[in-house]
Amino acid sequence: MTTVSQNRPTAVAPRLGRGSAPHKAKRDWTGWKFIGPFMLIFAFVLIAPVVYSIYLSFFKDQLVGGNSFVGFANYIQVLGDSKFWESLGRVSIFLVVQVPIMLLLALFAALAIDSARLHFPAFFRISIFLPYAVPAVVATLMWGFMYGVRFGLVANINDFFGISLPDPLSNSWVLASIGNIVTWEFVGYNMLLFYAALRVIPTDLYEAAELDGANHLRIIRNIKLPALRPAIVIGTIFSIIGSFQLFNEPNILKPLAKNTIVTSFTPNMYAYNLSFSGQQYNYAATIAIIMGVATAVIALVVQNRGSRKEV
Amino acid sequence: MTIRSTRRLRRGAAALTGVLALGLALSACSSAGGSAETGNADDIAKALDTETTITVWAWAPAVEQIAKDFEKEHPKITVNVVNAGTGNDQYVKLQNAIKAGSGAPDVAQIEYYALPQFALSDSLVDLKGFGFDSFSDKYTDSTWNSVNLDGGVYALPQDSGPMALFYNKAVFDQYGIAVPTTWDEYVAAAKQLHAADPTKYITNDTGDAGFTTSMIWQAGGQPYKTEKSTDVSINLQDAGSKKFADTWSELVEGGLVSPITSWSDEWYKGLGDGSIATLTIGAWMPGNLESGVAQASGDWRVAPMPTWEKGQAASAENGGGGDAILKQSKNKLAAAGFLQYMNEGDGTQTSIAKGGFPSTVADLNSDAFLNYESPYFGGQKINQVLVQSSKDVVKGWQYLPFQVYSNSIFNDTVGKAYANKSDLNAGLEAWQKATADYGNEQGFTVKAGS
Numbered sequence: 131m132t133t134v135s136q137n138r139p140t141a142v143a144p145r146l147g148r149g150s151a152p153h154k155a156k157r158d159w160t161g162w163k164f165i166g167p168f169m170l171i172f173a174f175v176l177i178a179p180v181v182y183s184i185y186l187s188f189f190k191d192q193l194v195g196g197n198s199f200v201g202f203a204n205y206i207q208v209l210g211d212s213k214f215w216e217s218l219g220r221v222s223i224f225l226v227v228q229v230p231i232m233l234l235l236a237l238f239a240a241l242a243i244d245s246a247r248l249h250f251p252a253f254f255r256i257s258i259f260l261p262y263a264v265p266a267v268v269a270t271l272m273w274g275f276m277y278g279v280r281f282g283l284v285a286n287i288n289d290f291f292g293i294s295l296p297d298p299l300s301n302s303w304v305l306a307s308i309g310n311i312v313t314w315e316f317v318g319y320n321m322l323l324f325y326a327a328l329r330v331i332p333t334d335l336y337e338a339a340e341l342d343g344a345n346h347l348r349i350i351r352n353i354k355l356p357a358l359r360p361a362i363v364i365g366t367i368f369s370i371i372g373s374f375q376l377f378n379e380p381n382i383l384k385p386l387a388k389n390t391i392v393t394s395f396t397p398n399m400y401a402y403n404l405s406f407s408g409q410q411y412n413y414a415a416t417i418a419i420i421m422g423v424a425t426a427v428i429a430l431v432v433q434n435r436g437s438r439k440e441v
Numbered sequence: 442m443t444i445r446s447t448r449r450l451r452r453g454a455a456a457l458t459g460v461l462a463l464g465l466a467l468s469a470c471s472s473a474g475g476s477a478e479t480g481n482a483d484d485i486a487k488a489l490d491t492e493t494t495i496t497v498w499a500w501a502p503a504v505e506q507i508a509k510d511f512e513k514e515h516p517k518i519t520v521n522v523v524n525a526g527t528g529n530d531q532y533v534k535l536q537n538a539i540k541a542g543s544g545a546p547d548v549a550q551i552e553y554y555a556l557p558q559f560a561l562s563d564s565l566v567d568l569k570g571f572g573f574d575s576f577s578d579k580y581t582d583s584t585w586n587s588v589n590l591d592g593g594v595y596a597l598p599q600d601s602g603p604m605a606l607f608y609n610k611a612v613f614d615q616y617g618i619a620v621p622t623t624w625d626e627y628v629a630a631a632k633q634l635h636a637a638d639p640t641k642y643i644t645n646d647t648g649d650a651g652f653t654t655s656m657i658w659q660a661g662g663q664p665y666k667t668e669k670s671t672d673v674s675i676n677l678q679d680a681g682s683k684k685f686a687d688t689w690s691e692l693v694e695g696g697l698v699s700p701i702t703s704w705s706d707e708w709y710k711g712l713g714d715g716s717i718a719t720l721t722i723g724a725w726m727p728g729n730l731e732s733g734v735a736q737a738s739g740d741w742r743v744a745p746m747p748t749w750e751k752g753q754a755a756s757a758e759n760g761g762g763g764d765a766i767l768k769q770s771k772n773k774l775a776a777a778g779f780l781q782y783m784n785e786g787d788g789t790q791t792s793i794a795k796g797g798f799p800s801t802v803a804d805l806n807s808d809a810f811l812n813y814e815s816p817y818f819g820g821q822k823i824n825q826v827l828v829q830s831s832k833d834v835v836k837g838w839q840y841l842p843f844q845v846y847s848n849s850i851f852n853d854t855v856g857k858a859y860a861n862k863s864d865l866n867a868g869l870e871a872w873q874k875a876t877a878d879y880g881n882e883q884g885f886t887v888k889a890g891s
Contacts, residue, residue: 191540193562193843194671194884280707301860388702389648389856393849406533407849408879409540 180422186415193409204416213394214417218424220305221396225373228309233365235313236320237358241350243321244328255325259318266315270382273311277386299387308379316372320365327361328354363436367429374425377402397421479570480774485781488774494519495772495779498535499550499764500527501599503795507788511779518775528552532559532845539564539769547770548780551596552762553587554651554840554848559765560595561670561842566766567593571777576785583758583834584800591670596763597784598800599792602723603830604655604746604759607730610819611740612641612715620744624688627719627747631697634718642699643692645708645717648859650851651759653685656721658757658838660684660749664873665841673841673880674888677869684749686865694862713737721746723759724827728796731817738816743823746830756830757838761800798827805831843883847876 187204191197208214239258243251261269276283277298284295298307331353339349377398384391393407394400397417405414477484497504497520508520523546525531532555538545539562551559559565568574574594577585584598608620616637621627631643646652657664662681666674676682692698699717701707711717712734720726730741746756764784766776782788785801793799793810804810805828814820841847852859854875858868877889 192882192884280701385702385705388852389860392853392856394853403849406537407529408846409536410882411540 183415183418186412187419189412191409191412200412204413205420207413208416208420213400214397217394217397217400221373221376224305224309224376225370228312229366229369229373231309232313232317232369233320233362236317236365237324237362239317239321240324240328241354243325244354245346255322258321261314262316262318262322264315266378267382269315270311270379273307273314274383274386277307299383299390301390304383304387304390308376308383311379312372312376316369320369323361323365324358327358331357359436363433366432366436370428370432371425374398374421374428478566478768478773480777481572485571485774485778488772489515489518489778491775492517493772493775494521495548495770495776496521496523496546497548497550497764497779498523498525498531498546499548500524500531501550501792501795501797503788503792503797504550504783506795507783507791508779510787510791511782514782515778518779520779528555529845529849535559539767543769545767545769547772547776548764548766550599550762550764552760553584553758554654555845556588556596556763556765557590557667557840557842558845560590560593561667564768565595566768566770566773567595568597568766568777568780569594571774571781573597573777573781573785579785579802580800581802581805581831581834582836583831583838584761584763586836586838587758588763591667596765597780598761598763599784600725600761600797601800601831602725602759602761602798603827603834604659604721604723604756605826605830606719606721606744606746607726608719608742608744609712609715609717609737609740610742611737612718620742621747622745623751624747624749628688628691628697631692632695635697641716641718642711643697644719644721645699645701645703645711646689646693646859647700647702648852648856649703650848650855652721653851653855654840655723655757655759656685656689657682658835659746659755661755661835663837663839665839665844667839667842670842671885672888673885675841675873675877675880676889676891677873678866679891682869683866686869690858690863690865693859693865696862700859709733715740723761724798724830725760725796727815727817727823739819742818742821743826745826745833754829754833755835756833758834761798763800841876841880842885843876843880846879847872850875850879 188199188201189197190200190204239254242248243255243258248254264272275281279285279288279295279297279299284298287293288295296303298304335353336349339353344352375398376396380391380395381399381402384395393403398421401414401417401421404410404417480488495518497508499522504522508522512518512520525534525546531550535545535549535551536559539559545564556565576597577589580598581601583603584601588594588596588598606620612618612634613620616634618630618633619626621630627643634641634643654664657677658681660681662679662683662685664675664677664679664682699711701711701717708717712720712730713736715737727743731738734741745754748755764780766773766780770776783792789799789801789804793804799805799810810824811828812822813824815823851872854871855865855868857863857871858865873889877887880887
């Protein structure tokens with residue numbers, strides 16, 4: 131047995147380890163054939179670009195002086211870049227405030243629709259979900275028009291009631307306005323995620339609870355919420371990723387608020403503008419890698435915490 | 442998510458095409474032919490008599506027609522005109538193609554403010570090699586100066602934008618306001634108008650890099666200096682810059698400029714209903730007013746740009762640009778032939794007919810041009826004002842070799858002053874610092890401040 135594996139140090143098939151006869155040791159490629167096409171695409175569209183980005187992040191290509199290897203200099207520079215930290219801080223505030231609000235709204239909507247106390251639950255389900263079907267670009271344009279203080283909905287409300295609402299695109303309100311758009315877009319998606327999880331709870335659990343005299347709040351607390359935990363973890367992870375990658379909404383609102391939404395408003399916008407208007411591809415790649423790692427770490431932490439509680 | 446992955450994909454693609462282009466470049470070394478970077482009129486004529494296809498990136502409306510006329514004259518040449526975006530959108534694509542080593546057009550439209558960036562990074566062909574430096578007398582001083590960089594000629598001017606004051610006469614008459622001839626009078630008019638009707642503003646401004654640099658230009662500022670193509674100095678607090686910022690801050694701080702962004706729907710609406718009463722802008726504006734603000738036909742007039750010293754005429758260029766030949770081009774001789782036709786030959790007439798304001802002296806001084814009475818402007822001979830402005834452009838202005846990026850971060854810095862209605866000088870200093878940081882980052886030696 132040991133000799134076999136020593137003779138074939140590269141063989142990975144576990145069968146060999148079983149000490150079977152040599153003629154059975156012939157490698158079986160069937161599995162690889164199935165997974166091959168996927169691996170090929172995976173390598174091309176995921177591995178290769180990531181590796182290339184990492185490669186780029188170790189260089190510095192200047193308009194004067196050309197390309198040179200700089201080691202970790204780009205990483206050190208990003209970590210000391212106040213614009214990067216400002217943008218990261220901005221999406222972090224966004225994450226801490228917007229995500230809980232959105233998930234609570236989604237949870238409330240899912241529980242309400244699942245409670246069987248609503249008339250026309252299908253109508254509510256589809257109408258809450260509908261904004262998700264609107265492309266983010268269109269949704270942002272639409273909200274951008276509504277936010278207008280001169281010709282938009284805000285202007286109309288001001289005129290009609292003779293009041294003066296704060297400008298939603300001014301410095302102090304713009305992040306909240308973007309949060310409002312994102313919440314509007316994604317409550318439906320998360321609601322559906324939670325609702326699907328609620329539907330798979332066996333109904334006999336409810337019957338048993340009712341026989342034991344549990345009221346609705348009790349059922350929610352002791353049956354529905356525990357059953358929802360995996361869905362909530364997934365929803366949270368998606369939302370964290372979404373927040374860190376915030377790009378569409380601020381980038382589309384920028385022409386309407388060019389003095390408040392700066393080119394480094396979010397890390398993604400910063401990387402985008404660095405590479406496409408500043409030709410700083412290497413620096414942008416570094417930011418992308420750092421953000422990718424940071425997002426992955428936070429998502430992992432959330433996942434671990436979420437699943438630990440579940441046990 | 443999508444942005445990130447497409448960005449990575451693009452990088453991957455860029456690397457691939459880069460490798461491919463390297464191979465092509467190596468194999469192309471042997472066959473010089475049409476890709477020569479020098480040649481006389483005969484060489485160009487010969488190239489135009491050879492089956493060739495050239496690609497032109499331009500957004501100027503006249504180029505399509507010019508290409509058709511050119512193909513008629515030279516049947517062996519095919520000209521593909523591609524609108525790769527206006528201004529900055531096109532520069533981004535152009536810069537990416539240059540970086541990738543392939544995919545750039547033979548000829549590209551480049552505005553004067555962006556030209557140094559492409560010329561000094563060695564992406565453009567020096568047109569002296571084709572003898573185009575002999576055209577210097579045909580163009581106005583300011584436009585020729587804009588394409589003449591570091592001893593080379595990197596584009597032929599197509600249009601120009603000497604500035605003038607476009608004003609809504611109906612509004613000025615209604616409130617009995619005199620047309621300002623100095624910037625002090627302009628500020629006074631702004632106050633008078635806004636006091637008379639709080640919905641009306643002298644102009645709109647939410648912070649525009651092109652406008653700001655042109656205003657500093659007129660005030661005699663020379664904030665950017667480039668020597669030996671890599672030694673740059675920036676001083677956005679020199680006398681001219683300060684003069685502009687001090688005066689304009691008064692308008693911004695006092696809320697006397699309408700917070701509407703140029704080229705937006707609201708802007709056109711404001712120009713039409715009198716709530717934006719003036720525009721200080723390039724001479725290419727009349728066509729835009731005629732098509733975009735048709736309802737105000739007859740209301741608008743053109744006056745010389747207000748000055749800093751009473752009676753001392755001065756103006757600046759705002760916008761306008763030329764066309765350049767890319768080093769990547771494999772058909773440089775044919776490209777040169779087309780370029781000459783478009784911006785020195787018969788193409789100039791097509792440009793003018795399509796609303797472009799010429800940069801060629803002969804056209805500017807032709808009687809037909811000077812005496813044209815514009816019905817939109819109530820029969821005023823507007824070109825007399827505009828041509829005079831082209832003669833009054835202050836000399837000695839230079840843009841940065843990375844002006845495109847610098848302008849893209851204008852609103853991150855000076856924009857804050859607009860958003861907070863505070864002093865523009867502080868914004869200019871922040872802009873100077875961010876710009877200098879970028880320049881140093883890109884390997885230039887940048888000296889910021891006086």
